[in-house]
Amino acid sequence: MEVTRRLFFKLTGTLAATSLIPGSKTVWAAEAAEGSKNAYGCLVDTTLCVGCRKCEQACNERHVLPKPRESFEEMTVLENERRMDETTYTVINKYYPKNIGSLTWRNRPTFVKFQCMHCMDPSCVSACIVGALTKQPNGAVTYDAKKCIGCRYCMVACPFQVPAYEYDNPLTPQVRKCTFCFQDIKDGGLPACAQTCPKEAITFGKRADLLSLAAWKMKSHPGKYVDHLYGEHEIGGTSWLYLASEPFESIGFPKLGTTAPPRLTEAIQHGMFQNFAAPIGLYVVLGGIMWVTGFLKNNHGKKAQNDPVDKGDSP
Ligand code: SF4
Ligand code: SF4
Ligand code: SF4
CATH class of the missing domain: 1.20.5 (Single alpha-helices involved in coiled-coils or other helix-helix interfaces)
Incomplete structure (x- = not known):
């Protein structure tokens, strides 16, 4: 019998569904929570970012990605909202203030760096039926191309639509996304983008410390920031956290609940099995x-x- 691609996905999907024994993911979640105590993150203070694109360039060079069509010195690219793709792990977008209001910092555009958020309880990891994506104890969500079967479930599952697929690579296509410079932080270094930022808009550190730093910044600069640290609670928390002087919905962030999607889907699976x-x-x-x-x-x-x-x- 010819095993078509569709049939293969059907079979693997069924196998995955039947192998999701109640409790197995719960154990994984407990391990992830344990690891997350010491996990790293990045705090992006968007009020400091000037949109210079140096982080984009550093990421491109660090990961030996293809050179972009427009050079990293070209600032007109910021006039259009961009997305990450298989050749670009991070982008800076520019948002003009919609409502100056009473916040003094809203009189200039906000520049926002986007990349994989390295969620605490990642939907992509939960969706990947072959374990090609892993939430590492240091916070990074890493990808193993050797395990990947190209099903692209991770792309559908990600609430931030981050994973990108190499459609132009017919022989060895891979899923691509920010790696959190996993090897560098494992070796005690910094992510290339955080290391490069000339305005120190990206602070790398233990996520727990970054939460305290963000709280301190908000308290010490009344009126500078909106009262919301994006990523603290969204979908169970993310490793990348953001401070801003604009409501996050108006600077490109999706409005999300606090429950991690895997907790919902796994609860349904457990209910079905129980x-x-x-x-x-x-x-x-x-x-x-x-x-x-x-x-x-x-x-x-x-x-x-x-x-x-x-x-x-x-x-
Ligand atoms: S942002 Fe998307 S790709 Fe990144 S960890 Fe979260 S679910 Fe996975
Ligand atoms: S495409 Fe995504 S979900 Fe599918 S196997 Fe690869 S990493 Fe896992
Ligand atoms: S953490 Fe590393 S891979 Fe991710 S955007 Fe920064 S430089 Fe790129």
């Missing part, structure tokens, strides 16, 4: 209904054949 009897019972009832319906139809058909009134003979 109440496995219920679906079986339902199938029995449905089967019964279908049998009775078929029986009545047959009976009605036989009766109709013998009954001239039912043959439509009456006016």
Whole structure:
């Protein structure tokens, strides 16, 4: 039998669903939470960013990515909102103030650096049926191309639409996204973008310390920041955290709840497995209904054949 790509995904999806034993992901979540105590993160203070694109360039060079069409000195690219893709792990976008309001810092554009948020409980990791994505104890969400089967579930699952796929690479396509410079931080270094930023708009450190730093900044500069640290609670928290003087919805951030999507989906899976009897019972009832319906139809058909009134003979 020819195993088509669609059938392969169907089979692997089914296998994955059946292998999701209740509790297995819970153990993983507990391990992740344990690791997250010492995990690193980055605090981006968007009020300090001047949109120089040096972080974009540093990332491009660090990861030996293809050179962009427009040079990193070209600032007109900031006039259009951009997204990360398979050749660009991070972008700076420029947002003009929509409402100056009472905040003094809202009289200039806000520049925002986007990349993978390295979620605390990542949807991409949960969605990946072959374990090609891993939440590392140091906070990075890493990718193993050797395990990847190219299903692209991670792209659908990511609430920030970050993972990009190398569609132009027919032989060895990979999923691409910010690596959090995993090897560098593992070796005691900094992410290239944080190291390069001339305005120190990106602070790298333990996530727990960054939360304290952000709280201190907000308290020490009343009126400078909106009262919201993006990433502290969104979808269970992210390793990258943001301070801003504009509401986050107006500077390109999606409005998200506080529950990590994997907690919701896994709760549903657990419910299905725990109440496995219920679906079986339902199938029995449905089967019964279908049998009775078929029986009545047959009976009605036989009766109709013998009954001239039912043959439509009456006016
Ligand atoms: S932002 Fe998207 S790709 Fe990055 S860790 Fe979160 S879910 Fe995964
Ligand atoms: S495409 Fe994404 S979800 Fe699919 S195997 Fe690769 S990393 Fe995992
Ligand atoms: S952490 Fe590393 S991979 Fe991610 S945007 Fe910064 S330089 Fe690029």
